[in-house]
Amino acid sequence: MAIRQRNRPFGIEKPGVVRGKVVIIEERCKGCGFCVEYCPNDVLKLSDKFNSKGYHPPVAINPESCVNCGFCRMICPEFAIYTFEIKDE
Numbered sequence: 001m002a003i004r005q006r007n008r009p010f011g012i013e014k015p016g017v018v019r020g021k022v023v024i025i026e027e028r029c030k031g032c033g034f035c036v037e038y039c040p041n042d043v044l045k046l047s048d049k050f051n052s053k054g055y056h057p058p059v060a061i062n063p064e065s066c067v068n069c070g071f072c073r074m075i076c077p078e079f080a081i082y083t084f085e086i087k088d089e
C-alpha cells in the first residue's frame with residue numbers, strides 16, 4: 001500500500017524562515033534591558049552610547065537571528081522597540 005506524503009501537501013516547498021527587522025526608538029528607551037533579557041535569540045544588547053536621557057538603548061548585534069516573535073515589543077515598558085517581518089531573498 002502506498003504511503004501518503006503528508007509533509008509536502010500539493011508539492012509545496014518547505015516554508016521559508018520568518019525573519020524580523022528590529023526598530024529601536026532610542027529616545028524613548030530607559031535602558032532597563034528587558035528586551036535584551038527576553039529575546040530568545042540573543043539579537044540585542046545594550047549599547048555603550050547614551051540617549052538624551054542618559055540611558056543606554058539596545059542595539060541589534062545579531063539582526064539576522066531575529067524571528068519577529070515580538071517578545072521585545074511586548075516586554076518594553078516604553079514602547080521603544082518593535083519589529084516587522086521581512087522576507088527571505
Ligand code: SF4
Nearest residue numbers: 039066067069070072
Ligand atoms: S522579535 Fe523576538 S527575536 Fe526579534 S529581537 Fe525581538 S525578541 Fe528578539
Ligand code: SF4
Nearest residue numbers: 029030032033035076
Ligand atoms: S525594553 Fe524598552 S526601555 Fe527597556 S532597554 Fe529595551 S528598548 Fe529600552
